[in-house]
Amino acid sequence: MVRTKGTRLFIFIFLAIPVIHLMVFSYIPIISNIYLSFTNYNGVNPPKWVGLRNYERLFTDPQYIKLFKNCLWYMLVAIPQLLFAFILAIFVNGRFKGINFFKGVLIIPYLLNGVIISTIFIIFFNNSGTLNSILRAIGLGRLAQQWLHNLRLVNPSIASISIWRYYGLNFLMFFGGLQAIPTELYEAAAIDGCTKLQEIRYISIPSILNILFINVLLSISGSIQVFEIPYIMMNGANGTATPVIQIQQSAFYENRVGFAAALSIVVFIIVVIAVSLQRIFDKRGSIYQ
Amino acid sequence: MIKESKFYRVLRYVFLTAACIFVVVPIFPLIFMAFKTGAEYSSTSVLVPPQNWLNFYNFRYAIRVGNLGKALFNTAIILLFSLTIQLLFTTMVSYVLHRFEFNGKKIITTLFTLTMFIPVVTTQTVVFQIIYRMGLVNKMPSVILLYSGVNIVGVYIMFNQLNSIPKELDESALIDGASYYRIFRSIILPLMKPACVTLLIINGIGYYNDFYIPNLYLRKNVQTFTVALHKFFGNTATPFEIVAAAILLGIAPIMVVFLFLQRYIFYGLAGAIKS
Numbered sequence: 001m002v003r004t005k006g007t008r009l010f011i012f013i014f015l016a017i018p019v020i021h022l023m024v025f026s027y028i029p030i031i032s033n034i035y036l037s038f039t040n041y042n043g044v045n046p047p048k049w050v051g052l053r054n055y056e057r058l059f060t061d062p063q064y065i066k067l068f069k070n071c072l073w074y075m076l077v078a079i080p081q082l083l084f085a086f087i088l089a090i091f092v093n094g095r096f097k098g099i100n101f102f103k104g105v106l107i108i109p110y111l112l113n114g115v116i117i118s119t120i121f122i123i124f125f126n127n128s129g130t131l132n133s134i135l136r137a138i139g140l141g142r143l144a145q146q147w148l149h150n151l152r153l154v155n156p157s158i159a160s161i162s163i164w165r166y167y168g169l170n171f172l173m174f175f176g177g178l179q180a181i182p183t184e185l186y187e188a189a190a191i192d193g194c195t196k197l198q199e200i201r202y203i204s205i206p207s208i209l210n211i212l213f214i215n216v217l218l219s220i221s222g223s224i225q226v227f228e229i230p231y232i233m234m235n236g237a238n239g240t241a242t243p244v245i246q247i248q249q250s251a252f253y254e255n256r257v258g259f260a261a262a263l264s265i266v267v268f269i270i271v272v273i274a275v276s277l278q279r280i281f282d283k284r285g286s287i288y289q
Numbered sequence: 290m291i292k293e294s295k296f297y298r299v300l301r302y303v304f305l306t307a308a309c310i311f312v313v314v315p316i317f318p319l320i321f322m323a324f325k326t327g328a329e330y331s332s333t334s335v336l337v338p339p340q341n342w343l344n345f346y347n348f349r350y351a352i353r354v355g356n357l358g359k360a361l362f363n364t365a366i367i368l369l370f371s372l373t374i375q376l377l378f379t380t381m382v383s384y385v386l387h388r389f390e391f392n393g394k395k396i397i398t399t400l401f402t403l404t405m406f407i408p409v410v411t412t413q414t415v416v417f418q419i420i421y422r423m424g425l426v427n428k429m430p431s432v433i434l435l436y437s438g439v440n441i442v443g444v445y446i447m448f449n450q451l452n453s454i455p456k457e458l459d460e461s462a463l464i465d466g467a468s469y470y471r472i473f474r475s476i477i478l479p480l481m482k483p484a485c486v487t488l489l490i491i492n493g494i495g496y497y498n499d500f501y502i503p504n505l506y507l508r509k510n511v512q513t514f515t516v517a518l519h520k521f522f523g524n525t526a527t528p529f530e531i532v533a534a535a536i537l538l539g540i541a542p543i544m545v546v547f548l549f550l551q552r553y554i555f556y557g558l559a560g561a562i563k564s
Contacts, residue, residue, distance in 0.1 A: 010469045011391050014381040018439040019397060021378075025438060026404050029415035036414070043418070088308055091301045094293065098302075104551060105309045108316075111543045113498035115518045116536050122522075123322070123335070123529060124315045133336050134314075164315065196297050225410050228500055232519060244410045248505070251414045264411040272406045 030268065036261035043257045054262035064263075067243045070230070071223045073159035078219035081163040082170055086212065089174030090200055110168030114228030121161050122148075122233055154238045161229055166222070170215050177208035213281050221274040224267055243267050316540075322533035323347050330530040347534035351521070355535055360517030361542070367429060367503075367513060368496055371436035372489055378439050379488060383447030384477055388459065405441050413505060420506060431506040432513070436496055443488050450484035451477075486553060497543070514539070 037054055039047035058064050092103060109117070124130045125147040132144040147157045181203065189199055227244040230236055236245040243263055251260035293301075322330060324339035324347070352358055386398055416435070417426075425431035454477065462472050503513040512520065518539055522532055 007389070007469065008391065011385050011389055014385045015397060018378045018382050019400070021438045022400060022404065024419065025416055025435060026407050026412060027400070029412035029419070030407050032415045033412065084308075087304065091304055094301075096298065096301065100551070102305045102309065104547075105312055106305075107547075108312055108544075111494060111498075111547060112540060113515050113518075114500050115515045115522065116539050119518070119522045119532060119536055120315050120319065123319065123533065126529075128335065130315060130318045130335055133318075133334050137334075137336060164311070190292075196293055221408075225408055227410065232500070232523075247410065247414065252417070252505075257414055260414045264414060267408065268406075268411040271408050271411070275406050 033261045033264050033268075036258050037265045039258045039261075041258040041261070042255040043251075044255070047258065050258070054259045055266075057259065058262055058266065064246070066239060067241055067246050067263075068224075070155055070159075070240065070242050071226060073155045074162055074223035074226050075220060077156075077159045077163050078216070078223065081167050082212065082215055082219070084163065085167045085170035085215075086174055088167070088171050089178055089208075090204060092171075092175060093178040093204070106171065107168050109164050110166070110172070112165075114165075115232055117161065117165050118229050118232035121158070121164075121229075125157055148234065149238065151238060154234070154240055158229055158233055158240060162222075162226075165229075166219075173211055173215060174208055177211040178204060181207045210281055214278050217274045217278040217281075221271045221278075224270045224274075319533040319536055322530045323537050325530050327528055327530060330528070347531045348538060350531050351535035351538060354527075354531075355521040356512070356517055357514070357521070357535065357538060360512045360514045363429065363511055364497060364514040367432050367436070368493060371433045371496060372493060374433070374437040375439065375443070375492065376485055376488060378437065379443040379447060380478060380481055380485065381473070382439050383444050383451060384473055386444070387448055387451040388456070401439065401441050401444055410501065417505065426506060427509045427511065429507070429511050432503050435502055435506070436492075443492070446484050446487055447481060450481050454480050490550065490553060494543075 036047060038049060038051060040050045040053075041047035088106065092099065092106075112120075122129075126132075127146055131147065135141055135144045145153060148154050185203055186199065189203060194202070225244055226242045227248075230240040230242055231245050231248075234240040236242075236249070241249075244267070247260045247263050247267070250256040250263065318335040321338050322335060324342055324344050325333070326344060326346070329340060382401070386394065386401075420426055420431045420434075423431075425434065458476055459472050462476055463469075467475070498515065499513075500515040500519065503516045504519065507513060507516060518535065521527060521535060
C-alpha cells in the first residue's frame, strides 16, 4: 500500500493503546517479577537484594515442594481425560441420529464456571453426597469415604474433577481436527475397501496426532496453573495448595511479595517450556495439512 | 464415506450414552435437592426425588440473600464494556498488522505473540500494585481494564478472516478516495463479523466464568456473579438445598445462551481452536 504521512499516523493511532496495555499489564510486570524474585520485597518497604534465597527456600522446604507434587496429580488425570475426549471425538465425527443432542450434553461442563463446578463436587464428595449415596445404593457401601478429609485421597479426588471439567475442551480440539481431514481421503479409503477400524487406525489417528500432543502440553501448562478447584473447595487446606494458591497467599496475605515473585517465575518457566514445545510441534503441522 | 457396521453404530450409542451419564450424574441430585425442604434434605438420600416439585422456597431465598441478581448485573456491565473495547482493539490491531508494511511491524507482532508465554497468574503480584496505584482496587474498571487487552488468539482468529477478504477491495476503495478509517469501518469491519462473533463467544464465556481476576480485584462493594456465588457458598451457614438452588440459577443463563447459540458456539470454538 501507498505509504504517506497519513498512513503512518493511522498505524500509530490503531496500535498505540493496545501496545501500551500490553507493556503495562504483561511485559513490565513479568520483568519486574524477575527482579523482585531476588529481593525480600514486602509490598511496602523498598526491596532489598537477597540473591537466590527465595529460590533456595522454594526447592528445599518440603512445604513448598508439596505444591509442585500436587500438580502431578492434575497431570496424571490428564491421561484418562485425553483418552476419553479422543474416543468421544472419533464417535461423534460422523452422521448419526441424535448427534446434536449428544454434542449439547457433552459440552455442558465446559460452559460452567469453576465456582459452580467446585460446589457441585463438594456436594458430590460430601459424606452423605452423591458418590457415597451411589456406592451405598449399589452395595459398595464399604467404599464410602470422607473423600475430602482423607489426606491420602483428597488430592486425587479433587484432581479427578478436572477430567469432568476439561475433557470438553480436548474433545472440541480433537473434533475440530477430525473435521479438517479432507473427505477425499475417506472416499479413497472407502474405494480401497477399508474398514471403519482401519480408517480410524490409518487416517483419523495419524491426522490428529499433533493435536493430541498439543493437548498433552496444554494439560501440563494447565496443571501447573491449577487454582480454582482446590482454592474454592478446600481453600488450599488438607495439603491441597498449589503454586498459584501459594502465590496469592504469599503476595496478598503474608506480604512476602519477593517470595511470591520467585514462585511466579518458576511457574512462568515451566509454562514457557510447555508452550514452546507446543509451538514447535504446531509449526510442523499434521501429516495431511 | 466408509459404511459403518451395525456393531460400530451400537458401540457409538453405548459409549455416548455412558458419557452423557458421566456428565449428568454430578448434576442431577442438585435438581432434586433444590426442591426439597431443609428437613426433607437431611432425612432423605440425595438420590431420592423431592416430594413437592413446586417448592420454590430455596430459589427465592438464594436470589434474596445471595445478592445474585445484583451480581449478575455487575457481570453483565463488565462483559459489555470489556468485550466491546477488546473487540474494537483486536480488529484494529489485526487490520494494521495484516494489511500494512511498516517499520517495527515484526517487533510488535512478536510482542503480541509472546504474551501466550506469560500466564496471567504469574504477573498479578506486580499488576496488583499497578492497579492499586491507579486507585482502581474494588472498582469495576480494574477488571474491565485487565479484560480489555488484545490477546493473540483473537488476533489469529481475525487474521484467518482477513486472509479471505481480497486486498483489491481495500485498494479500489482507496483509489475511490476513501480514507483508511473509512475502509476499516465500512468495508473491513462488516466483513469480519463472523470472526467477531467467534471472539465474543469465546471471551464472553471465559470472562463470565472467570473467578481469579474478580476475586483478586473486587473484594468489597462490587461483586461479579462468580465472586457472589463463592461468598454465598463459602458461608458454611448456607444450607446445601439452598446452595443447590443457587447453582441451578447460575447454570440457567449459560444454558439459555447455549440453546440459542448452540451452532455458533460449537463451530466458533472448534474453529478458534483449529486456527
